Amino acid sequence: MSRAALLVLADGRFPAGGHAHSGGVEAAVASRTVHDTATLHAFCQGRLHTAGLVAAALAATAAAGHDPLELDEAADARTPAPALREVARKLGRQMMRAARATWPAPELDHLARHRPRGAHQPVVLGVAARAAGLTSSDAAHAAAYDSVSGPATAAVRLLSLNPYDATAVLARLAGDTDRIADRAARTAARVAAEGTGALPAASAPLLDITAQEHAAWPVRLFAS
Amino acid sequence: MHLDHSDDLSPAFPRRHTHSAARPTRPDGTRRALRVGLGGPVGSGKTATVAALCRVLREDLSIAVVTNDIYTREDAEFLRREAVLPPERITAVETGACPHTAIRDDISANLEAVEHLEETLGGLDLILVESGGDNLTATFSRGLADAQIFVIDVAGGDDIPRKGGPGITTADLLVVNKTDLAPHVGSDLSRMAADAELRRGGLPVAFTSLRDDDGVRPVADWIGTRLAAWTTGSAA
Numbered sequence: 045m046s047r048a049a050l051l052v053l054a055d056g057r058f059p060a061g062g063h064a065h066s067g068g069v070e071a072a073v074a075s076r077t078v079h080d081t082a083t084l085h086a087f088c089q090g091r092l093h094t095a096g097l098v099a100a101a102l103a104a105t106a107a108a109g110h111d112p113l114e115l116d117e118a119a120d121a122r123t124p125a126p127a128l129r130e131v132a133r134k135l136g137r138q139m140m141r142a143a144r145a146t147w148p149a150p151e152l153d154h155l156a157r158h159r160p161r162g163a164h165q166p167v168v169l170g171v172a173a174r175a176a177g178l179t180s181s182d183a184a185h186a187a188a189y190d191s192v193s194g195p196a197t198a199a200v201r202l203l204s205l206n207p208y209d210a211t212a213v214l215a216r217l218a219g220d221t222d223r224i225a226d227r228a229a230r231t232a233a234r235v236a237a238e239g240t241g242a243l244p245a246a247s248a249p250l251l252d253i254t255a256q257e258h259a260a261w262p263v264r265l266f267a268s
Numbered sequence: 269m270h271l272d273h274s275d276d277l278s279p280a281f282p283r284r285h286t287h288s289a290a291r292p293t294r295p296d297g298t299r300r301a302l303r304v305g306l307g308g309p310v311g312s313g314k315t316a317t318v319a320a321l322c323r324v325l326r327e328d329l330s331i332a333v334v335t336n337d338i339y340t341r342e343d344a345e346f347l348r349r350e351a352v353l354p355p356e357r358i359t360a361v362e363t364g365a366c367p368h369t370a371i372r373d374d375i376s377a378n379l380e381a382v383e384h385l386e387e388t389l390g391g392l393d394l395i396l397v398e399s400g401g402d403n404l405t406a407t408f409s410r411g412l413a414d415a416q417i418f419v420i421d422v423a424g425g426d427d428i429p430r431k432g433g434p435g436i437t438t439a440d441l442l443v444v445n446k447t448d449l450a451p452h453v454g455s456d457l458s459r460m461a462a463d464a465e466l467r468r469g470g471l472p473v474a475f476t477s478l479r480d481d482d483g484v485r486p487v488a489d490w491i492g493t494r495l496a497a498w499t500t501g502s503a504a
Contacts, residue, residue, distance in 0.1 A: 059374035064364030138376035201365045265339045267362035267377075 049176040052146070053169075054186040056193055061138030065131065066198030066266035067091060067191065071254035073202045081209040084199045088192040088217055092224055094248040096191030098122050099166035100184040100228030101243050105235045106170025107183035112155045112163060118240040119164035125252040127259035129164075131268040137162030143172035151175060180232050184225035192217055198266055292414075292501070294386075301332070301392035302498040303382060304491060305371060305413030307435055310401030312421040313445040313478060315343045318398050320484035321491065322352035329393040329495070332357045332385040334378060336370050338400040359385060367400030368407075375412040382412075394495060404433035415494050417487065421446040426455035429463035437467050441474060441490050448477040 052058065069087060072078040078087045102119050106112050123129045140162065144152050151171050155163055162168075166187050173183035196210045227244075234242045255268060294300045306314050315335070322331055331353060335343040337360055344360035347353065361377045363370040370377055382395055397413055399406060408416045418439035420428050423446055429436055436442060442464055450457050457475065464473045474486035 057373065059376055061374060061376040063366055063369050063374055064362050064377060066364070134380070137380060141376050141379065198364070263340045264362075265365045267364065 046177055049147075050173075050178055050182045050186065053173060053176055053178065053182075054189055056197060058142060060142040061135050062190065062194050063197075064267045065135065065194055066202070066268065067095075067195040068251045068255055068258075068268070069195040069198045070202060070264060070266045070268075071258040073199065075254070078199060079203065081205065081213060084196065084203075084205065084210065085213045085216065088195055088213060089220065090248060091195060091251065092188060092192050092217060092220060094246040095251060096188050096221075097224050097228060097244050097246050099169075099191055100188040100225050101231045102164065102166040103170035103173065103187035104180040104184035104225075104229045104232035105240075105243065106167045107173040107178060108170075108180040108232050108236070109174065110232075110235055110240075112151075112167050112171050113158055114240055115167045115170075116159060116163045118243055119167055122243070122245050122247070123164070124247065125256045127256045127268070128252065130259075131255075132164040132166075133159075133162035134267075135162075135165040136168040139165050139168040139172060143168065143175060147172060147175035149175035181225065181229040184228040184232070185221070188221045188225040188228065189214075192221065202265065292498075299499055299501065301330075301386060301395045302491075302495050303395045303397060303412065303414045304494070305397045305399065305408035305416040306419060307371065307399040307402065307406045307408060307416060307439070308419035308443075309403065309424060312401070312419045312424060313443075313476075314398050314401065314419045315346055316478050317417075317419055317443065317445065317476070317484060317487060318396050319347060319350055319352045320478050321396065321488055322347070324482065324484060324488045325394065325491070326353060330389070330391055331394045331396065332389055332392055333359070334381045334385070334395065334397045335360045336363050336367055336378065336398060336400040337361075338363060338365065338367055343398060343400075357385070357389060363400055367402045368405070371397070371399050371406065371408045371412060373409075375409050378412050393499075394491065404428070404431065404435050407434045407438060414498065415440045417441045417443055419443045419445055422450045422455040422457065422460065423453045426450075426457075426460050427463075429460050429467055432467045436464070439471070440494075441472050441487065442468060443487055444473065444475045446477065447475045448479050 069078055072087055078084050102115055106115050140156050152175055155171055169187055170183045196214050199205050200207050200210045308314050318333055337343050341360040344358050347358050348355045359381050361381050386392055416439050418435040444460055477483045
């Protein structure tokens with residue numbers, strides 16, 4: 045594996061569309077749930093342990109070589125809000141575009157051919173990691189980090205939060221992010237024997253509800 | 269030079285152009301629609317220019333528009349309300365408070381929108397991609413736009429061409445809009461023209477007043493020339 049390839053994949057500048065999404069923090073800012081550094085930390089921690097864990101497990105399992113189409117169905121089953129399913133597929137398509145240009149591989153072509161409107165983003169991320177020669181654990185780390193770095197960046201724009209404070213939130217969550225990624229990678233190792241039922245299905249109902257509402261806002265800074 | 273875009277997957281250095289926006293042909297070998305980006309500061313008249321272009325070009329060309337609003341879908345809605353094109357030919361991209369990122373650093377959402385229009389409408393000649401209002405440094409990636417227009421206006425100050433910046437200096441066409449306001453805001457058009465010439469090293473500049481009948485004509489003519497060159501394959 046290449047450690048540098050993981051940096052490329054996990055870089056916030058990787059051109060896969062993430063910059064236009066807040067990971068639910070825009071709705072949380074509007075309801076004053078997130079209004080400062082401490083509440084951003086709490087939000088990111090909650091997201092990491094729910095949506096982040098599920099995304100990391102899907103990515104890790106895809107990176108391990110499990111059938112991505114089956115994982116895509118598992119992702120659908122774990123994403124109850126229609127708005128979030130749509131966002132996940134849209135971002136999956138954008139990730140696919142970036143990944144195929146960056147690490148061309150037959151496995152990416154295969155998934156793109158079978159999911160022309162986009163597969164769930166974590167699944168594409170996992171296949172992309174595999175194409176980049178990365179491990180299951182790498183993919184889990186990239187997905188787990190992605191689940192908190194997006195909201196933190198968005199909060200800087202939405203709240204005029206001090207960017208150093210927002211980055212410090214991510215740094216303080218690093219241990220948690222590692223643990224979630226490790227747990228996701230261990231789960232991925234079990235899926236081959238036990239099936240996708242072994243994947244976590246942690247959910248954050250409030251994120252689901254507010255994402256659905258956010259999708260109908262007439263004026264917003266972020267697409268989700 | 270015309271590159272051969274056949275897949276080129278050497279194990280040592282796998283490269284291919286299939287997913288590059290710069291690929292100028294459709295899978296059937298015909299030339300895809302010319303993609304023209306319009307950037308410029310807030311309020312300079314980008315949306316009005318797009319609307320006027322659609323009105324004068326829509327009889328002869330199959331056109332679609334992608335707007336990049338900053339926090340609303342207002343530009344797309346304005347174009348639909350004005351009925352400059354049928355609604356299915358206008359689509360909006362959301363930019364997460366960073367309009368320049370969506371046209372330059374991470375063009376994936378715009379490429380998705382452009383390709384979706386091409387797939388669903390078919391046989392397009394021209395796609396106009398309008399950036400969200402931004403600053404003087406905003407430029408389109410060559411991976412998204414084949415040519416770009418930068419729109420400023422005389423009311424923003426006649427020193428803008430002198431100040432330069434990537435938008436002013438590198439755009440394929442600089443449009444100085446609202447010339448009808450020049451006497452009222454004390455802007456010197458000849459000074460703007462001279463400064464633009466100096467900054468742009470001979471790249472074209474169009475002065476427009478969209479309030480005049482056919483005021484967008486210089487821009488429409490420029491697009492016509494680019495499109496002719498694009499269709500025959502003499503311009504990338």
